[in-house]
Amino acid sequence: xxxxxxxxxxDALTVVxxxxxxxIGEGKVADYIPELGRVDPKQFGFAVASVDGExxxxxxxxxxxxxxxxxxxxxLALVNQEGEDHIWxxxxxxxxxxxxxxxxxxxxxxxxxxxxxxxxxxIVVTDELLGDTGDAFAALRALLRAETGNPELDADEVTARxxxxxxxxxxALAYLMAGFGNMRNPVPEVLDHYFRQCSIxxxxxxxxxxxxxxxxxxxxxxxxxxxxxxxxxRIMAIMLTCGTYDAAGDFAYRVGLPxxxxxGGGILAIVPGRYSIAAWGPGLDxxxxxxxxxxxxxxxxxxxxxxxx
Ligand SMILES: NC(=O)CC[C@H](N)C(=O)O
Numbered sequence: 001x002x003x004x005x006x007x008x009x010x011d012a013l014t015v016v017x018x019x020x021x022x023x024i025g026e027g028k029v030a031d032y033i034p035e036l037g038r039v040d041p042k043q044f045g046f047a048v049a050s051v052d053g054e055x056x057x058x059x060x061x062x063x064x065x066x067x068x069x070x071x072x073x074x075x076l077a078l079v080n081q082e083g084e085d086h087i088w089x090x091x092x093x094x095x096x097x098x099x100x101x102x103x104x105x106x107x108x109x110x111x112x113x114x115x116x117x118x119x120x121x122x123i124v125v126t127d128e129l130l131g132d133t134g135d136a137f138a139a140l141r142a143l144l145r146a147e148t149g150n151p152e153l154d155a156d157e158v159t160a161r162x163x164x165x166x167x168x169x170x171x172a173l174a175y176l177m178a179g180f181g182n183m184r185n186p187v188p189e190v191l192d193h194y195f196r197q198c199s200i201x202x203x204x205x206x207x208x209x210x211x212x213x214x215x216x217x218x219x220x221x222x223x224x225x226x227x228x229x230x231x232x233x234r235i236m237a238i239m240l241t242c243g244t245y246d247a248a249g250d251f252a253y254r255v256g257l258p259x260x261x262x263x264g265g266g267i268l269a270i271v272p273g274r275y276s277i278a279a280w281g282p283g284l285d286x287x288x289x290x291x292x293x294x295x296x297x298x299x300x301x302x303x304x305x306x307x308x309x
Contacts, residue, residue, distance in 0.1 A: 009048055009056045012303045016046055017058050019299040020281075020292050027283025027291035030263040035162035036066060036282075039265075044292050045204035045280040048300075051215050051273065057205050064201040065280055066159055068262030069100065071140060071197045072122040073239060077213065078139055079128050080231045087128055090182055091121045093238050100245045100288060101169050103176065111180025115242040117260060120173040126197060127183055127190045136193040141200065147213050147221050148206035159199035167195060204266070204278040211268045211276030214258075236270055240308070247287040255297045256307030267293040271306045 024044045031037030047057035096114035113121035129136040174187045218232035239258035244251040257269040265282035281292030
């Protein structure tokens with residue numbers, strides 16, 4: 001891995017802010033979930049946590065925002081606790097090349113989603129986690145509370161309801177999979193867990209801390225091992241190839257790190273063995289990734305040479 005040993009995080013963060021500042025407010029806030037449409041676009045937060053405990057942040061790094069699809073990484077880690085092959089008959093691990101809520105590919109491919117980081121794949125993972133634990137949302141919330149160090153971390157019920165009321169596309173995906181025999185639990189129950197999962201709020205600083213689970217290759221904040229090293233490595237491989245929807249190729253080119261974005265404007269990026277990075281700006285590009293978040297990560301990896309390549 002090309003990592004320079006003498007990285008000054010403060011210098012790197014200063015350069016990130018200089019580069020991003022003129023672009024704060026750019027992009028379009030997701031409004032297909034009405035509650036997300038109310039977020040002020042002129043915000044930007046960035047935080048870096050290192051595996052040895054240092055955390056640096058700037059801008060709106062302590063403002064809460066909706067985790068959305070970034071939760072998909074953590075539910076995937078949770079189902080991996082039951083063994084690595086547990087989930088792979090039900091979901092593939094190939095980039096989709098299409099939107100995160102696309103239906104047509106799912107029908108062509110007999111109800112087996114392309115990967116666990118797009119909506120249908122994540123719905124399957126939540127279904128599996130529900131079977132494993134009896135309460136998928138509670139399992140995820142407990143994990144995130146422990147890894148962020150915030151015992152109050154929770155879903156935003158208004159956003160969860162907003163998702164439920166406008167979630168016809170996710171219902172269509174889930175029922176299509178049920179039609180192919182790829183759902184274990186009743187669709188409304190799975191989606192209730194999935195919508196609450198997506199509506200968990202977090203700050204950039206907390207997210208950077210939570211991502212250390214992967215930066216440490218599966219070791220939790222309390223030092224216990226959650227998933228084995230190879231499982232963590234493979235989750236990061238899926239993030240690199242699938243974590244930013246149909247822009248994953250461009251992210252690998254620009255940022256060169258495993259990333260996972262969400263339509264709340266957050267992006268989690270991991271420098272394996274070294275850093276967990278959280279970038280947040282609510283304005284999204286046409287593919288649903290944060291404009292300022294992507295620019296910040298692009299700048300950070302250029303300045304520090306921290307990349308998996
Ligand atoms: N890409 C995302 O962040 C999408 C998550 C959102 N809750 C949805 O299901 O559409």
